[in-house]
Amino acid sequence: MIYADNAATTKMSKEAVKVMVSLMEETYGNPSSLYSIGQKAKEVLEQARADVASVIGAEPREILFTSGGSEADNQAIRSAAALGAAKGKKHIISSSFEHHAVLHTLEKLRKEGYEITLLPVHENGIIIPQEVEDAIREDTCLVTIMFANNEIGTIQPIREIGAICRSKGVLFHTDAVQAIGHVPIDVEKDNIDMLSASAHKFHGPKGTGFLYAKKGIRLSNLIEGGAQERGRRAGTENVPGIAAMAAALKETAAGMEEAAVKTAAKRDRLIKGLSEIPHAALNGDAVKRLPGNVSFCFEGIEGESLLLLLDDRGIMASSGSACTSGSLDPSHVLLAIGRVHDVAHGSLRLTISEETTDAEIEEIIAAVKEVVTYLRGFSPVWRDLTEGKAQFIL
Ligand SMILES: *Cc1c(COP(=O)(O)O)cnc(C)c1O
Numbered sequence: 001m002i003y004a005d006n007a008a009t010t011k012m013s014k015e016a017v018k019v020m021v022s023l024m025e026e027t028y029g030n031p032s033s034l035y036s037i038g039q040k041a042k043e044v045l046e047q048a049r050a051d052v053a054s055v056i057g058a059e060p061r062e063i064l065f066t067s068g069g070s071e072a073d074n075q076a077i078r079s080a081a082a083l084g085a086a087k088g089k090k091h092i093i094s095s096s097f098e099h100h101a102v103l104h105t106l107e108k109l110r111k112e113g114y115e116i117t118l119l120p121v122h123e124n125g126i127i128i129p130q131e132v133e134d135a136i137r138e139d140t141c142l143v144t145i146m147f148a149n150n151e152i153g154t155i156q157p158i159r160e161i162g163a164i165c166r167s168k169g170v171l172f173h174t175d176a177v178q179a180i181g182h183v184p185i186d187v188e189k190d191n192i193d194m195l196s197a198s199a200h201k202f203h204g205p206k207g208t209g210f211l212y213a214k215k216g217i218r219l220s221n222l223i224e225g226g227a228q229e230r231g232r233r234a235g236t237e238n239v240p241g242i243a244a245m246a247a248a249l250k251e252t253a254a255g256m257e258e259a260a261v262k263t264a265a266k267r268d269r270l271i272k273g274l275s276e277i278p279h280a281a282l283n284g285d286a287v288k289r290l291p292g293n294v295s296f297c298f299e300g301i302e303g304e305s306l307l308l309l310l311d312d313r314g315i316m317a318s319s320g321s322a323c324t325s326g327s328l329d330p331s332h333v334l335l336a337i338g339r340v341h342d343v344a345h346g347s348l349r350l351t352i353s354e355e356t357t358d359a360e361i362e363e364i365i366a367a368v369k370e371v372v373t374y375l376r377g378f379s380p381v382w383r384d385l386t387e388g389k390a391q392f393i394l
Contacts, residue, residue, distance in 0.1 A: 001314045001315075001316070002314060002315045002316065002356070002360045002363065002364060003316050003353075004315060004316055004317045004350040004351060004352055004356065004360075004364060005316050005317055005318050005349075005350075005351055006201075006292055006351040006352065006353045007150050007151075007153075007178060007201070007292075007293065007318070007320075007349065007351035008318055008351070009200045009201065009206065010200060010201060010202065010203045010353065011203065011353075011355075012200075012203055012204065012205060012244070012248070013203040013204075013247070013248050013251055013252075015247050015248070015251055016203060016204050016205065016244040016245070016247045016248040016251070017244070019240075019243050019244045019247040020205060020240045020241065020243070020244035021240075023041075023044065023239055023240040023243055023244075024240045027040050027041050027044060027239070028041070029041040030236055031044075031045050031228075031236075031237050031239060032226070032228065032236070041239045044239055044243050045065075045237055045239055045242060045243070046060065047243075047246070048065075048242045048243045048245065048246035049061075049063045049065070049246075051246040051247075051249070051250055052210055052245070052246050052249055053212075055180075055185075055249050055250065055253045056180070056185050056186065056187050056195065056212060057185075057186035057187050057188050057189070058187050058212050059215065061215065061230070062187075062212055062213060062214060062215055063210050063211075063212055064210060064211045064212075064213060064219065064229050064230075064232055064233055065208065065209075065210050065229060065233070065237060065238070065242050066208075066209050066210060066211055066233060067207055067208065067209065067238075068198045068199070068200070068206070068207060068208060068209040069099070069101060069175065069177040069196050069197065069198030069201070069209050070099075070101040070198075071209065071211075071222065072196035072197065072198070072209050072210060072211035073099065073101040073102050073105065073175050073196045074101060074105050074222055075211055075219060075220070075221075075222050075233075076144070076173045076194040076195075076196060076211055076213070076219075077092075077102065077105045077106065077109070077142065077144060077173065078105065078109075078220050078222065079194075079213070079217065079218070079219045079220045080092075080141055080142035080144075080171045080173060080194070080217075081109050081114060081141065081142065082220045083141065083171070083217070083218065084139075084141020084142060084171075085114075085141075087141070088139065089138075089139040089140065089141040090113060090114045090115060090139060090141065091114070091115045091116075091117070091137050091139045091140045091141065092106060092109065092114055092115070092116050092117070092140070092141060092142045092143075092144065093116075093117045093119065093132065093135050093136065093140060093142070093143045093144070093145075094106055094116065094117070094118055094119070094143070094144045094145065095118060095119045095120075095121055095127055095145055095146070095336075096118040096119065096120060096121060096332070096336040097121045097125070097146075097149055097151075097152075097332065097333040097336040097337070098144070098145075098146050098175065099146065099150055099175055099177070101175070101196075102144055102146070102175055103332075106118075106144075115139075117135050119131055119132065119135060119145075120336070121154075121336050121337060122337070122338075123337055123338050124154065124284060124285040124288075124337070125149060125152045125154035125283070125284035125285055125333075125336075125337050126154050126155075126156060126157070126284075126285055126288060127145060127156050127157065127161070129157050129160040129161050129164055132145070132161050132164055132165075133164045133168075136164070136165075136168050136170055140168075140170050141170065141171065142170065142171045142172075142173060143161065143165050143170055143171070143172050143173070144172075144173040144174070144175070145158070145161055145172075145174055146174060146175040146176075146177075146178070147174045147175065147176040147178065147179035147180075147183070147185070147195075148176075148178040148179040148182070148183065148289075148290050148293075149178065149284070149333060150177070150178045150320075150333075151283075151295060151320035151331060151333040151334070151349055152283040152284035152289070152293065152295045152320070152333055152334075152337065152349075153178070153284060153289040153290035153292075153293025153294075153295060153351075154284040154285050154288055154289050155179065155183060155288045155289060155290065156174075158174055158190050158191075158192065159189065159190045159191060161191075162174075162190055162191025162192055162193075163191050165191065165193070166191050171193045171194065171217070172191065172192060172193045172194070173192075173193060173194035173195070173196070174192055174194070174195050174196070175195075175196045176195045176196060176197055177196060177197055177198045177201050177209075178201060178290060179290070180197045180201075180202060180249070181201075181202035181203075181249060181252035181253060181256060182202075182256065182260060182290050182291055182292070183256075183260070183290070184256070187212055187214070192212070192214075193213070193214045193217060194211065194212060194213050194214070194217065195211070195212040196209065196210075196211055196212075197209050197210050197211075197212075197249075199241065199244070199245035199248060199249070202248055202249055202252045203248045203251070203252060204241075204244055204245040204247075204248035204249065205240075205241045205244050205245065205248075207238065207241060208238050208241035208242055208244075208245045209245070210245070219232045221233065221234065223235055255354070259291070259354035260291040261291075262354055263291040263292045263352060263353065263354050263356070264291040266352055266356055266358065266361050267289075267291060267292060267293065267294055267352060269358075269361050269365075270294045270350060270352070270361050270364060270365060271286065271294055273361070273362075273364075273365030273369075274294070274296050274365060274368055274369075276369070277298060277368070277369055277372055279298065279299040279300065279385075279392055279394045280296055280297065280298045280299070280372075280394060281296065281297055281394045282294075282295065282296055283295040283296060283297060283334060283337060283339070283347070284337065290351075292351050292352045292353055292356075293349070293350075293351050294349070294350040294351070294352070295320055295347065295348070295349045295350075296347065296348050297334065297339055297343045297344065297346050297347050297348075297394065298346040298347075298348065298372050298394075299342075299343060299346060299381075299382075299385065299392060299393060299394045300346065300375075300376050300379050300381045300382030300385055301346045301372060301375040301376060301379055301381075301382070302345055302346065302375070302379075303319035303320075303345055303346055303347045303348060304319060305375050306319075306346070306348055306368075306371055306372065306375060307319055307348070309371045309374070309375070310367060310368070310371060313367050313371075315363075315364055315367055317348055317349060317350050318348075318349045318351070319331070319347050319348060319349065320333070320334070320347055320348070320349030330344035330345050330347075331344055331347060334347055340393060342381065342393075343393050343394060348368065350364060
């Protein structure tokens, strides 16, 4: 079996599993309790907060634990929107290829009377900082731009965008769920006011994540109840999950540079191999992309059939599109970079990790080549293209 869907989720690291199990078995106290195993759990929680903070150059009190990336995105955006509304500022800037946790929250805010500007991401999948600057208005309360895209892996000029927001006095949030652990992040140097992260994307457990919010930013609660997380997120803390997340993040961050170089070399081999397929194209910038992300469109095939046939051969990949969740619409990300519907339907996302071997890369290349040829063999769309009844796009 070859697992090439690390953007969907990752395998937990052995260390993270060990930490999690040990806390479940031994340190099961409620961190709000005053007796010793409660206080021990509280210590574990605060150590995890300090560890997570130090990886991104933040202070421990700037870290709020959440149930994952989606919750962090929702809370960041809702908080900035509420702060903006209090000053009569109800304009928010984002991009057209954000994760749905961002886009759907913005869609709700639009219905609540906010004005939303979604910037284009261009053919290379990268936002132009000048366009952020041009879009900022007197009444802009938030700019939210993802650090790296989850489908096509392109890395955004976050530091520049952050600097623009700072100079204009506008809050800047970034969904860094795909970036953290793969590219260096320092919230101070990168001019980030708020940042979302999710443990299961960096070898931690599912159902836990965090929101960084620069001190002084008053967060609104999504969940009301007890006084946990300085009163900003009620509910007994997921201590085992949080500690395992911190362990996974420390581990990933420590090995990041070396892993990035190794993984990027394998990624580039994969890109080179798949580029040999006729009428195929890489999605997004070839250089400014996550070390493990390979995203392609193949003309004349359906991404879903490709996935199923790859699965038969033990290769786990993704179409990187909403099709997998039962919708027939092509991916909003691929449409945002200008892929037409037919082409966007023939997409494949392979997201490898530092554990992917060279032999596996070669096996993936051979399998994709074979399966694409096979599927084109009985595709009416491909027949029309080869017979000149339709025009090739790629
Ligand atoms: C996975 C992902 C999320 C959602 O994180 P969860 O922890 O699964 O809620 C948000 N944004 C991006 C970019 C992601 O890849």
